[in-house]
Amino acid sequence: MQTQITIIGGGILGLSIAWGLARAGKDVVVVDEGDQAFRASRGNFGLVWVQGKGHGMHQYAKWTRQSATLWPELSRELEETTGVQLEYSQKGGVDFCLSDTEAEERVNMLNGIRSGLAGDYPFEYLDHSQLKKLIPEIGPTVTGATWTDMDGHVNPLYLLRALYAGFLANGGKVINNQTVSHIEKRQSGFSVSAGITIESEKVVLCAGLGNKSLGPMVGMNVPVMPNRGHIMVCERVAPFMTYPSVQIRQVGEGVVQIGDSKEDVGLNDGTSTNVLANIARRAIKIYPLLAHLRTVRSWAALRVMSPDGFPIYQQSTTHPGAFVVTCHSGITLAAAHALLLSQWIAADVQPNNLESFSGDRFSI
């Protein structure tokens, strides 16, 4: 099989880039391992989230803001061209604090990001009584929350479905349930072995945790590692939550989702009752009315983390034409990946500061 660009991985990153490339008229094949792989894109929380992103790397804070700004354009185009409604809303978000220490640390962190962006970072801290006016349902032990109008959320599965449909409608091809085992550099381009052989001018590694073993095949170090997160889903209730938070959100159909755990447990995506109990306790402190809701399901999934938590975007110097794209906030960054990074891969139009995200920072 021959194509211009092979994308390895059909998660949110692979499909965002693939959609952008096919929309720009490129001939693209996506190859995906299927359900036997770890697939963060099918188990995430769906936030389009800016606050707190980029502490320690202002280029990442800027990139996240840029993506959040492009999100309305992405969602409009996807909904119009595919008919899939994304349940997207970006009216702002809160991050709750349950102690003075937590509040102080959060505000210091956001102030640090703000100064890295020369003040261009709108957020405010709301104490308990200010927050109570905005969100009357909060519990008495909530100290306060940070608030920005930059944040929002989306149904991540509908996003995946829309990108997939849009990609196919633009002539893209998907090969499912095939694992890429080998990538070879040819005189011009690459040969990718995945059950069948795909020959292409360029190859893009978007394989999530799979990038770790694929990277060295094209001369790149991609030291990604897993970090487990749990999500708990409660029964449907009448809408009461106006703003999503990193801890809790109410999705389009009225379902309440809870989940902000982070654990380093290797390649284990099983659930733990203790972790679920902890996230439920914290959620009930924030919104006491949740204590009356029944849970209907829960799951755990593995985040794709680089050692410093920031994305890795890189073209191989030893294998030009081979790219890696990986990050831990693929929903938030979907708009930047679809609309900007795809142009870098297609036509070498490089977004500002892209070199800061090279994986070479881990080799020094």
Ligand SMILES: Cc1cc2nc3c(=O)[nH]c(=O)nc-3n(C[C@H](O)[C@H](O)[C@H](O)COP(=O)(O)OP(=O)(O)OC[C@H]3O[C@@H](n4cnc5c(N)ncnc54)[C@H](O)[C@@H]3O)c2cc1C
């Ligand atoms: C619990 C949890 C909550 C999260 N919440 C948010 C959130 O609120 N907002 C946000 O922005 N982000 C969130 N994330 C992060 C987000 O889900 C990830 O950034 C994103 O899904 C990563 O997408 P990906 O395409 O890189 O990886 P994946 O979704 O893991 O996809 C990789 C794909 O590559 C394929 N693959 C792997 N190896 C091979 C191979 N050798 N050959 C062929 N195919 C291969 C797999 O089949 C898989 O489909 C969360 C993640 C988790 C786990």
